[in-house]
Amino acid sequence: xxxxxxxxxxxxxxxxxxxxxxxxxxxxxxxxxxxxxxxxxxxxxxxxxxxxxxxxxxxxxxxxxxxxxxxxxxxxxxxxxxxxxxxxxxxxxxxxxxxxxxxxxxxxxxxxxxxxxxxxxxxxxxxxxxxxxxxxxxxxxxxxxxxxxxxxxxxxxxxxxxxxxxxxxxxxxxxxxxxxxxxxxxxxxxxxxxxxxxxxxxxxxxxxxxxxxxxxxxxxxxxxxxxxxxxxxxxxxxxxxxxxxxxxxxxxxxxxxxxxxxxxxxxxxxxxxxxxxxxxx
Amino acid sequence: xxxxxxxxxxxxxxxxxxxxxxxxxxxxxxxxxxxxxxxxxxxxxxxxxxxxxxxxxxxxxxxxxxxxxxxxxxxxxxxxxxxxxxxxxxxxxxxxxxxxxxxxxxxxxxxxxxxxxxxxxxxxxxxxxxxxxxxxxxxxxxxxxxxxxxxxxxxxxxxxxxxxxxxxxxxxxxxxxxxxxxxxxxxxxxxxxxxxxxxxxxxxxxxxxxxxxxxxxxxxxxxxxxxxxxxxxxxxxxxxxxxxxxxxxxxxxxxxxxxxxxxxxxxxxxxxxxxxxxxxxxxxxxxxxxxxxxxxxxxxxxxxxxxxxxxxxxxxxxxxxxxxxxxxxxxxxxxxxxxxxxxxxxx
Numbered sequence: 001x002x003x004x005x006x007x008x009x010x011x012x013x014x015x016x017x018x019x020x021x022x023x024x025x026x027x028x029x030x031x032x033x034x035x036x037x038x039x040x041x042x043x044x045x046x047x048x049x050x051x052x053x054x055x056x057x058x059x060x061x062x063x064x065x066x067x068x069x070x071x072x073x074x075x076x077x078x079x080x081x082x083x084x085x086x087x088x089x090x091x092x093x094x095x096x097x098x099x100x101x102x103x104x105x106x107x108x109x110x111x112x113x114x115x116x117x118x119x120x121x122x123x124x125x126x127x128x129x130x131x132x133x134x135x136x137x138x139x140x141x142x143x144x145x146x147x148x149x150x151x152x153x154x155x156x157x158x159x160x161x162x163x164x165x166x167x168x169x170x171x172x173x174x175x176x177x178x179x180x181x182x183x184x185x186x187x188x189x190x191x192x193x194x195x196x197x198x199x200x201x202x203x204x205x206x207x208x209x210x211x212x213x214x215x216x217x218x219x220x221x222x223x224x225x226x227x228x229x230x231x232x233x234x235x236x237x238x239x240x241x242x243x244x245x246x247x248x249x250x251x252x253x254x255x256x257x258x259x260x261x262x263x264x265x266x267x268x269x270x271x272x273x274x275x276x277x278x279x280x281x
Numbered sequence: 282x283x284x285x286x287x288x289x290x291x292x293x294x295x296x297x298x299x300x301x302x303x304x305x306x307x308x309x310x311x312x313x314x315x316x317x318x319x320x321x322x323x324x325x326x327x328x329x330x331x332x333x334x335x336x337x338x339x340x341x342x343x344x345x346x347x348x349x350x351x352x353x354x355x356x357x358x359x360x361x362x363x364x365x366x367x368x369x370x371x372x373x374x375x376x377x378x379x380x381x382x383x384x385x386x387x388x389x390x391x392x393x394x395x396x397x398x399x400x401x402x403x404x405x406x407x408x409x410x411x412x413x414x415x416x417x418x419x420x421x422x423x424x425x426x427x428x429x430x431x432x433x434x435x436x437x438x439x440x441x442x443x444x445x446x447x448x449x450x451x452x453x454x455x456x457x458x459x460x461x462x463x464x465x466x467x468x469x470x471x472x473x474x475x476x477x478x479x480x481x482x483x484x485x486x487x488x489x490x491x492x493x494x495x496x497x498x499x500x501x502x503x504x505x506x507x508x509x510x511x512x513x514x515x516x517x518x519x520x521x522x523x524x525x526x527x528x529x530x531x532x533x534x535x536x537x538x539x540x541x542x543x544x545x546x547x548x549x550x551x552x553x554x555x556x557x558x559x560x561x562x563x564x565x566x567x568x569x570x571x572x573x574x575x576x577x578x579x580x581x582x583x584x585x586x587x588x589x590x591x592x593x594x595x596x597x598x599x600x601x602x603x604x605x606x607x608x609x610x611x612x613x614x615x616x617x618x619x620x621x622x623x624x625x626x627x628x
Contacts, residue, residue, distance in 0.1 A: 003404050005358050005553075006367055051361040052544045052551050056569075078569030094367070211572065238568050240540040240555070243401035247537030248558065248565060250584075251574075253592040258400070272510045272587065273580070 004243045007049045007094030008034045013069055015089055018155045022120060023085065024061065024073045027095060040064055041102030042127030043234060043262045047242045048072065048080065049094030050087075056080040057239045057257070059124035060098060063131065073123035073155060099242040101262045103128050103206055104232060112141040114198040116217050118189050118209025119148050122155050124234055124261075125208055129163060136166045143168035143198045147189030147213075150175050151182050168197055190216050193224065200225040208234040218265055228266035235261050293463065294478060295455040295471030297446070302453070305469055306333035309378055313414070316350055317380035318343055327379070338381050338448075341424040342605060346533030347379050347386050348393060351409050354557050358405070358540070362550040371405075374412045381418040381446075384435030385427075385605040389533030390415070391441045395597040396536045414461055417442035421485065423492040426606025428619060431497040434603040436489045447482045454478050495606065497619040498626060506591050509625045510583070518621065519579035521614045526559035528608035528616075529585060534593070534601050535559070560584045586618050 014026035029035040040046075040060050049055045056078065062071035076085045087093070105128070113132060117125050125144075132142050144163060148154045150173050160169050170192045172185035185191055189209065198205075205226060207217045214233050221231055237249035237256040249256035252271035254263070297305065309315050310330070318325045318340040325340040327347045359369045382390075397406040420427075420436045429435030438445050443462030446453040455471055457463045529535045539558040544551040558565060561581050566574040575581050593601030609617045 003359075003369065004401050005404075006369065009366060051553075052542050052548070054542050055540060055553075081569065094361075236568055237574065238566055240538065240558075245397065245401065245403055245536070245538070246540065246555075246558070247560070248539075250588070250592070252587070253595040255596075272507065272583075272591075 004096070005241065007047065007055075007096040009092050010095040012087055012089050012091050012093070015087075018073060018157075019153055021077070022073060022075045022153075022155060024071050025084070025087075026062075026069045026071050027093070028069045029095070030092065035068070038070070038098070039067075040070070040098035042105060042131060043102035043124050044098035044100045045124070045242070045261065046072065046095050046097030047099070047239070048084075049096075050080055050083050051094060053080050053083045055094070055240070057099070057242055059234075059261075061123040061126050063127050063134075065131075065134070073120070073126070075120045097242065099257055101258075101260055103234075103262050104204070104264075105131065108132070108204055109138050111139065112198060112201075112203035113139055113143070114196070114203050114205040115142075115144045116189060116192075116205060116207040116209075117144070117146045118213040119153060120155070121207075121209030121213070121234070122146055125206060126156060126159075128206060129167070133163060133166055140202065141168070141198065142166075143170070143196055145170050145172075145189060145192040145196060147172040147174070147192065147209075149173065150177060151180055152177075170196060188216070189213060190220050193217070193220050200227070200230065203230060205231045206234075207231065211236070228269055229264055231265040232262055233265060233268070235263060237261070293457050293466065294474040294476060295457075295466055296474040296478070297453040297455050297471055299451055299453065303333040306330075306336065306380070308469065309380075312376065314375050314377040315380050316347070316377055329377075330380075336381060338418060339422075340381075341422065342383070342427070342607060342610075344607075344611075345531060346389060346605065346607065347382055348389065348533050348535075350377070350379065351390065351413065352393060352397065352406055352536060352538075352557075356405055356555050358553045358555060360550065360552040364549075371408075374408050376412045376414070377409075378414045378416055380416045382415055382442075383418060383420050383429075383605075384438040385429045385432075385603040386533055387415055387417050387438055387441040388429075388434040389603045389605070392534045392593070392597065392599050392601065392603070393536060395599060396534075399597075414443045414465065415441065417445040417458075419445065419447040419482070419486060420489055421448050423489060423494075424606060426495060426609040426617075427493065427604065428495040428497050428606060429604035430490060430493045431495075431499060431619075432600060432602055432604035433499070437483075437486045447485060449478070449481055449485065454482050495619055497602075497604065497622055499600075502622070503591050503594070505622070505625055506587060510587075512625060514621055514624050515579045515583055518582050518616060519577065521616055522561075522578055522582055523613060524561050524563065524578050524581060525613060526561040527611040527613065529559040529561055530557060531607040531611045532589075533603060533605055533607070534589070537565075560588070586621065590622075 009030040010027040013028050016024045045057045045059045047055050048058050058072045061073040074081050076082050176182040239249045239257050240246035242257045244255045244258045315330050317336045319328045319335045320337050325343045361367050397403045417438045442458040445456040537558045538555040540555050542553050589601035
């Protein structure tokens with residue numbers, strides 16, 4: 001019987017510091033056959049193991065067409081992610097996946113795409129952006145709205161100009177520290193909704209960020225005329241398995257690890273618990 | 282619920298004089314680890330028996346359900362070593378018989394089968410389950426917290442057993458529920474019984490059916506709960522409940538667990554272990570940076586009750602409560618969710 005709980009060994013082949021607390025790690029499975037068979041959808045996650053520390057679910061942040069390696073962009077805020085911060089190129093971790101639903105890429109073809117990310121929430125959306133960038137003619141208007149606490153918290157800063165060649169990019173930060181130069185918006189990410197070019201017609205909105213941010217993004221999109229079926233969110237939950245066994249990621253009858261982490265907002269409205277300001281019961 | 286292991290039609294009936302039970306159990310112990318109800322203080326627990334005399338087949342219920350031998354409270358998933366990598370050092374599992382299980386507990390195992398062996402089958406549970414035969418025992422008494430009759434899971438066992446015993450006084454009626462059970466019955470050379478003995482069995486069960494005091498009205502239960510997610514009763518319960526998790530620990534259908542890595546003293550090796558977890562505990566839904574999706578106790582109480590009575594159905598096509606009553610008797614604050622449902626019904 002296949003054991004879904006046993007990770008495969010993966011080596012860190014590159015480390016790139018994104019911000020003071022966030023790092024992008026490039027991994028390759030130690031066994032070439034495992035790496036060759038590994039594929040994923042934008043928005044899926046892996047369970048990453050540090051032996052002796054534990055295991056945590058982390059979104060994949062690289063493009064699925066890169067088959068030799070894959071990346072995770074990790075904010076060092078928990079037990080496992082802080083321990084990861086001490087690893088170096090050549091060190092080994094355990095990885096199993098990919099798990100979860102991923103973003104509805106099939107639905108996006110021929111549509112306008114509106115991507116709204118906050119902080120580390122840009123990581124699971126980067127594969128969507130790079131996929132769209134490469135197949136730009138398959139989509140209509142595409143716009144990325146990205147907000148972070150300060151300019152120093154922004155991820156993938158060297159990518160914005162490249163993305164802007166083929167799609168709209170709008171940036172905002174909550175605060176600009178004294179003395180720093182900032183040429184974009186100031187304020188929470190929902191402020192960008194007021195100045196964006198996107199309209200609800202024929203548009204699919206994808207959002208990921210802190211729960212509170214997504215709550216306000218969804219509220220504002222709904223008030224602008226987006227339907228719940230047009231809005232997709234990626235949820236964070238505690239997970240100890242990734243394969244519908246440990247039970248912790250449940251929201252109503254949904255397992256976030258399997259039925260999510262990407263959900264249509266319309267699905268969340270069917271759940272009894274109040275999610276993202278949903279109706280509840 | 283589909284019959285996972287039974288043969289569909291009643292293959293055969295047999296009679297087992299009670300005086301022969303000891304010999305039968307001893308023969309089983311030659312080939313199997315026999316796990317059955319044994320006394321512990323004033324209560325009973327499921328435990329591997331050392332002799333047939335250990336069995337207390339007149340038990341009411343046990344502290345923990347037989348789940349504990351299939352989904353263990355602590356279980357090593359694998360060990361790991363700095364240089365040798367991951368080692369899955371699982372002992373070959375000995376065949377075991379769960380002996381004397383009541384209808385509620387057998388039904389609960391079928392629910393666990395759904396949670397653990399359908400999508401992404403769990404190998405640790407799966408191997409133990411494959412090596413397990415179930416000899417059920419129909420109840421002849423009703424405990425003060427029993428409500429299996431309301432949940433449709435008892436008192437008469439209908440499926441999920443390999444052999445089923447019904448106490449008919451000085452002998453047991455033995456029914457075969459699966460091909461494994463049929464082989465076992467053949468090996469044990471039981472006396473064939475005429476079909477009319479089933480009439481006697483039903484008479485005995487009818488006596489049991491009249492003894493239930495505790496009820497949970499299940500008609501329209503989903504709608505009732507969905508309409509009352511904001512009912513004040515949940516906040517009242519929040520002030521009673523200690524969020525200790527006892528109710529989930531004793532539940533035969535709860536399957537949640539946490540995973541921890543245990544490092545050996547040399548820090549070069551260790552093991553990954555899973556441990557039963559509980560949605561009633563504060564840390565269960567907490568993520569990095571301290572955000573907690575069920576910080577309030579009433580949210581956790583609702584998670585347990587709604588999961589059992591509403592969410593299992595879309596998840597596993599079955600209700601999640603078998604009416605064993607353990608969560609009621611284990612509760613320090615005597616919280617009884619059948620009473621909660623009655624309050625929601627305005628009773």
